[in-house]
Amino acid sequence: MRFAARLLSATLLVLLLGLVVLLWTADRLLRRDLERDMAVTLERQAVLIREAVPSEPAQAQQQLHQMAAQAGLRITLIAPDGTVVAESDYATYPLPPLQNHADRPEVREALQGRTGVARRQSETVGRALLYVAIPGGPGVVRVASDLSQVNALVRRAQLAVATAALVALLIGTLASLITARSIARPLTALGAAARAIAAGDRPRFPRSGIPDIDALVQTLRDMHHQLADRFDALRHGQAESAALVEAMVEGVLAADGKGRILTANSAARRLLGYRPEEALPDLQELFRVKGARDVVSQVTQGVVVEGRELELDGRMLLVSARPLNSGGAVLVLHDVTDVRRLEAVRRDFVANVSHELKTPLTSIAGYAETLVSDRPDEVTSGRFLEIILGNARRMQHLVDDLLDLSRIESGRWQPRKEPVDIAEVAREAWAPLAERAAQRHMELSVDVDNDASVVPADPEGLRQVLTNLFDNALRYAPAGGTVAVHTARQEGGLAVMVSDSGPGIPHEHLSRVFERFYRVDTSRSREEGGTGLGLAIVRHLVEAHGGTVRAESEVGEGTTITCWFPPT
Numbered sequence: 340m341r342f343a344a345r346l347l348s349a350t351l352l353v354l355l356l357g358l359v360v361l362l363w364t365a366d367r368l369l370r371r372d373l374e375r376d377m378a379v380t381l382e383r384q385a386v387l388i389r390e391a392v393p394s395e396p397a398q399a400q401q402q403l404h405q406m407a408a409q410a411g412l413r414i415t416l417i418a419p420d421g422t423v424v425a426e427s428d429y430a431t432y433p434l435p436p437l438q439n440h441a442d443r444p445e446v447r448e449a450l451q452g453r454t455g456v457a458r459r460q461s462e463t464v465g466r467a468l469l470y471v472a473i474p475g476g477p478g479v480v481r482v483a484s485d486l487s488q489v490n491a492l493v494r495r496a497q498l499a500v501a502t503a504a505l506v507a508l509l510i511g512t513l514a515s516l517i518t519a520r521s522i523a524r525p526l527t528a529l530g531a532a533a534r535a536i537a538a539g540d541r542p543r544f545p546r547s548g549i550p551d552i553d554a555l556v557q558t559l560r561d562m563h564h565q566l567a568d569r570f571d572a573l574r575h576g577q578a579e580s581a582a583l584v585e586a587m588v589e590g591v592l593a594a595d596g597k598g599r600i601l602t603a604n605s606a607a608r609r610l611l612g613y614r615p616e617e618a619l620p621d622l623q624e625l626f627r628v629k630g631a632r633d634v635v636s637q638v639t640q641g642v643v644v645e646g647r648e649l650e651l652d653g654r655m656l657l658v659s660a661r662p663l664n665s666g667g668a669v670l671v672l673h674d675v676t677d678v679r680r681l682e683a684v685r686r687d688f689v690a691n692v693s694h695e696l697k698t699p700l701t702s703i704a705g706y707a708e709t710l711v712s713d714r715p716d717e718v719t720s721g722r723f724l725e726i727i728l729g730n731a732r733r734m735q736h737l738v739d740d741l742l743d744l745s746r747i748e749s750g751r752w753q754p755r756k757e758p759v760d761i762a763e764v765a766r767e768a769w770a771p772l773a774e775r776a777a778q779r780h781m782e783l784s785v786d787v788d789n790d791a792s793v794v795p796a797d798p799e800g801l802r803q804v805l806t807n808l809f810d811n812a813l814r815y816a817p818a819g820g821t822v823a824v825h826t827a828r829q830e831g832g833l834a835v836m837v838s839d840s841g842p843g844i845p846h847e848h849l850s851r852v853f854e855r856f857y858r859v860d861t862s863r864s865r866e867e868g869g870t871g872l873g874l875a876i877v878r879h880l881v882e883a884h885g886g887t888v889r890a891e892s893e894v895g896e897g898t899t900i901t902c903w904f905p906p907t
């Protein structure tokens with residue numbers, strides 16, 4: 340039942356109970372008082388009658404009849420033995436035989452010399468009467484009056500009380516209705532405010548004017564503010580954590596106890612090949628690789644997995660997994676592809692350098708040993724010493740190239756850019772090679788347009804780039820060929836192209852010739868005195884300028900190496 344209805348029904352019940360009690364009390368008390376008054380009056384009248392009634396029975400009978408008719412009473416004279424001497428109800432004398440009245444309580448009292456009062460239904464007249472009997476006359480004088488008057492009075496009084504009570508009931512109902520509403524309305528509004536808080540909406544707090552309810556409202560308002568503050572702090576913290584996880588280079592995945600993915604940062608999506616908005620399958624179906632599935636099954640059984648290296652779609656991933664107390668799991672994917680590649684590069688580099696040094700060193704050691712032990716003739720010794728010198732130069736060449744490469748790679752060398760005339764630098768770079776070129780009947784052709792003749796570059800760096808490219812062209816192109824330098828404006832920068840009419844480089848090698856120690860034909864390169872580092876140095880020098888390198892070639896038709904330099 341609602342609060343207002345309850346309050347109303349309780350008030351009505353109380354008012355109704357009050358009314359019943361009031362009516363009952365009115366009946367009892369009023370009747371008692373009225374009857375008492377009536378008894379006093381009747382007693383006084385009985386005394387008067389006792390004095391006025393003649394002793395002769397016939398006369399007494401007649402007088403009694405008249406007096407009773409005037410006063411509206413019933414008067415009875417009773418002998419000490421209970422016999423009725425005179426009775427006002429009868430007009431004539433003698434009386435018909437009447438019941439003996441000695442056993443009537445009021446008569447009994449009066450016969451003992453006291454005033455007797457009794458209230459009962461008269462057997463003679465059939466109505467409720469009040470009897471008062473006093474000693475005197477022939478024995479007892481008894482006066483009786485009809486109680487209907489008293490009843491009428493009591494009923495009138497009850498009616499008045501009932502009317503008043505009804506009015507009170509109406510007013511009470513109205514008052515309790517207003518009160519109930521004034522209490523219930525703010526309470527209902529308070530309930531709505533509490534529901535709004537629970538739903539995360541903005542609550543509207545009521546103002547009741549009732550101090551107790553206002554205190555409750557204030558408490559709820561304070562609670563709401565505290566909750567809002569805590570939620571804010573929580574949201575803030577959550578947003579920070581989410582941003583942190585999102586910004587992580589490592590892929591982070593969190594799943595609940597049923598394997599549903601709750602969090603997957605962009606790195607995780609990228610590593611697993613899912614688009615940002617794409618729905619992720621459950622953890623159990625997330626990986627296609629068996630090793631990764633094993634990690635998932637272990638972590639879902641509560642086992643911590645630390646850094647397991649797996650290959651996933653060509654990438655090397657270090658996968659760590661940790662079960663959560665709540666039943667889910669967190670997986671961290673660390674992409675170590677680059678690290679592993681660099682490790683491999685380093686390993687290969689050491690192996691390559693060792694190998695490159697080993698060949699001339701073995702040769703030097705062999706010839707030196709023969710010189711020491713066999714002491715060959717002068718001509719042979721001279722030949723051996725030349726071989727030793729050649730190998731030593733080759734080693735020096737290699738070490739020089741390695742030092743250059745390391746200087747550029749480490750960032751210690753920075754290009755000092757200035758406008759450089761390409762044709763001039765090309766001729767400078769060609770000069771030391773000119774004798775070798777002449778022996779092979781090869782010529783340099785420089786074809787540079789006026790609007791593409793100057794490049795913003797480090798002059799020394801550019802000279803070395805061109806030297807290396809000319810050196811390759813001289814080594815690989817057959818005798819009588821040409822080496823040409825062209826330039827062109829490209830993408831806002833300037834492209835310098837060195838072409839030769841050599842054997843070319845097969846397509847499958849083109850992308851790799853700029854790697855250190857990468858050779859298309861290892862023995863030929865060594866024979867020609869190459870270190871396998873020439874193009875790697877070219878690439879690093881150009882990239883240090885912010886530029887790019889590209890090799891284009893058709894087997895049998897020649898090779899063009901393009902170095903693109905950005906505008907300043």
Ligand code: ADP
Binds near residue numbers: 865875
């Ligand atoms: P190398 O010292 O062996 O020439 P480079 O780094 O200069 O090392 O070149 C890498 C490889 O690319 C060479 O071994 C060669 O096989 C190939 N190459 C470079 N330039 C040319 C060219 N102009 N014509 C044909 N092949 C070339």
